[in-house]
Amino acid sequence: MRIGTVADRSGVTAKTIRYYEDIGVLDVASRSPNGYRDYPEEVLQRLAFVRSAQAVGLTLAEIRKVIASREKGQAPCDHVLTLVERRSADLDRRISELHQLRGELDALVKRGRSLNPEDCSAAQVCHIIPSVGSPS
């Protein structure tokens, strides 16, 4: 299967497929006599895995390691579970940070609507944005 066909059937561009080969996320492809990359059917599953793993939030570097351990004949499931759990914890932190920020922005907007631009001094640039640590 040529690279364009893989691209069409996987939804991943040819550029990206070559890039994945470069960084070790895909095996180095075998070549047809003309020098074109020639892929087996299984590459589609591999690419599907990569997409899914990305959707879960794993980086290509992490995915590469998972695939490498798979290729060494190990089931990388424990490692993957750790990765996913860590990502999940990251997400929790991130969500609560954003929640916090969201609340602050909301207060800013409410207050901002009631302020008169005429009252805004040049030194502070804009009085809607409060100084860090000391809301004006």
Add this chain to the structure above:
Amino acid sequence: MRIGTVADRSGVTAKTIRYYEDIGVLDVASRSPNGYRDYPEEVLQRLAFVRSAQAVGLTLAEIRKVIASREKGQAPCDHVLTLVERRSADLDRRISELHQLRGELDALVKRGRSLNPEDCSAAQVCHIIPSVGSPS
């Protein structure tokens, strides 16, 4: 005031201050006879504004524009309010995306813990990560 003093008093590195000048977030600094940058006291307020605006989620490009309009003698408050409202809406979207993902990861972890690594086929790399669109 020399750049190092500004750095010490603002908590922003000298490197960053020069960078801000490059991209137009700070005015081009006047120079002492020896060629060193020489800052007026007000630069501290300006830097405080930049920090606060960043904390609110504005990019340096947005901040630059806000400051530019301030320097043209306009009160940029309306513009700032628009920016903050947009950012707030972005945040809402982002938070709900993350919430969604969080739920999916949670399900993944739960299911993953009950799966046996031995049952995991090489073709799918790791059965904890489901194929996009068709959880295994």
Add this chain to the structure above:
DNA sequence: TTGCACCTTCCTCTGCACTGGAAGGTCAAG
């Protein structure tokens, strides 16, 4: 044979906000 689609490699660019380092100038203290 010409045209066109497709393939190859290699190199650069993107966004964002900086950071690091080299090579050299300046200034005050010891």
Add this chain to the structure above:
DNA sequence: CTTGACCTTCCAGTGCAGAGGAAGGTGCAA
């Protein structure tokens, strides 16, 4: 007079995941 702290400019690199494009080879149809 030297040491060391500070300043200057300019160039390159960071992380992440590719995208863009040039120059040249290949394959197939009209």
